[in-house]
Amino acid sequence: MRLVILDDYDLASEWAAKYIRNRIVQFKPTADRYFTLGLPTGSTPLGCYRKLIEYHKNGDLSFKYVKTFNMDEYVGLPRDHPESYHSYMWNNFFKHIDIEPQNTHILDGNASDLQAECAAFEQQITAAGGIELFVGGIGPDGHIAFNEPGSSLVSRTRVKTLAKDTIVANARFFGNDLSKVPTMTLTVGVGTVMDAREVMILITGAHKAFALYKAIEEGVNHMWTVSAFQQHPRTIFVCDEDATLELRVKTVKYFKGLMHVHNQLVEPMLSVKDYID
């Protein structure tokens, strides 16, 4: 893995956004060859989305030939509820960029047959040629997407019931009323994300530090599902100082020492303006 450590949230968000931008621009996506991007929700990636929007508004990045697949969605929450992940993606990302609606894919938590919906999602990913880069976050309980502790590390897209930790963590989006938080979700499986050609996990804040420690310094364990990515050939963890608080000093020093190598991935910054076809 690559462990990229930045000083604070803003710098970490920016590094991640630069990486995504360079990957898309370098790929030179076209109508025949889309760039497929897996996307997360939650508070962690907001800074990254803001930077990506900025790059788009500056004319350096286009999402015209990008297909997106979101990780999850609540079950039973109306699609236009302000806390649904559809609303999140529209307000924080889609409405500010030039992505075409038919190229976005978010699981439908109100489908009449949830199992069929999950199976269809997997098929859509396959039909799109697989995911080029899957961006994700980590829960305080070490989960990736909504793959709660105990989820199979080879799981696929399915219905999951949320763990207490997750419900408590999400309560702040529902007026701190635990009874209002949805208890079930549709989520991509650990296996689904592992199938991506590259995975980037964003982890910021001291409250995620223990989960990061469990994910990268302990063994692969279905209780900390992010640990599965120790067995993925191309994973990048992007974090801020606070998220490293539970790691060994040796680990942190080693990866910080590699920053000049990591930064070659984001410097120079590429732009679609450079590729005039």
Add this chain to the structure above:
Amino acid sequence: MPSNKSVSDAPITQFVSCRILKDHRLQWEDLWVREGKILNPEKLFFDEEGFADHKVDCGNKIIAPGFIDVQINGGYGIDFSQASGDIRRGVAQVAKKILEHGVTSFCPTLVTSPPDIYHKVQSVHLSLPFIIELPNILVLVMLLSFSPQVIPELRVQDGGPEGAGILGIHLEGPFISEQKRGAHPPKFLRTFKAGGVADLMETYGHLDNVALVTLAPELANSAAAIRELSGRGIVVSLGHSMADLSQAEEAVQNGAIFITHLFNAMLPFHHRDPGIVGLLTSDRIPPGRMVYYGMIADGIHTHPAALRIAHRAHPAGLVLVTDAVTAMGLPPGQHSLGQQQIDIQGLHAYVAGTTTLSGSIATMDMCVRHFREVSGCTVEAALEAASLHPAQLLGVSNRKGTLEFGTDADFIVLDDTLTVRETYIAGQQVWRK
């Protein structure tokens, strides 16, 4: 890109680079319009997988709901209370000109006038119900007279490129107080003899297309009239009145919800009897109801300090009105209003030969700017006082006065000085500077 919208193939316009008034705040959001209504872009994106056909760059300007003027007596030489000539054409002329002031809907106002102004000859099948209601043979005779009259000529209608829409007529008088008549002609004032429907019908003829009635609640037998009007969904407004606070409160209990040009033509606020002004902070308003009040914010009819007191006491109820008279838009000199002559001097309009104000000649956008300046309120509050609040007063805020999804796309584009630059009705540009 080929259209793949599932709900409608009508073209979609997206207004970008603008700040729109939404949820009581100016927000950097795009405004989407389809088929004359504000469109929900998120629904369009996910449900229809649709996109905009045209994008309009607003140059970082403000988009607000179109202004609604519930008290305007005429303008540009037209007097709505006069039946001379083609009244529809006169109203249409004013309706077109006020687009320049950002007004997209209005209530043409009739001041106290002789009965023949209100009535009209009806075709037989239309007049039958009214003949049944009216016991008075005199009225029958009037109904059969053939001079042209005003009320039936002013119908509720949508706005468009021809002009602002009419939400209904505002009948200011004749059931008002003699002492507080202001510029209204004394000989046409009336009282409620029998009370209720009979007097109303006898005076007005019929009440279709009427949106507001201003009356003085201290007149005997007014309660039944107030109940009758509000029962029909007509806004009852207190004004040109000598009522004390308890009389005003009783009127509100009976259904009144508006005050006509607060402070003007009513008893002044007194600390032991606040009069009609006291309604702003009355504790005897029925629960779930709110009293709105019109303010002429032209810098002349209301002292800025009084405007501030009213605004601070009850900000949610403030409705900006122009009370514009015939002379609005015209050069200085003598002109006619109702049955009287008025004299224009600068921004003042007086009853000729007196110092009694006879309505203002300020335009709605001037009022919005003046209100903002002297009250120190936010831009959002100033804009809402001329759009959302009048719409709420008239009970039409589900389609006018806001930029909520699904409402009529009547809106204006303003710059940061709150000068109107463009006016749109049903999503179509109907005026630009």
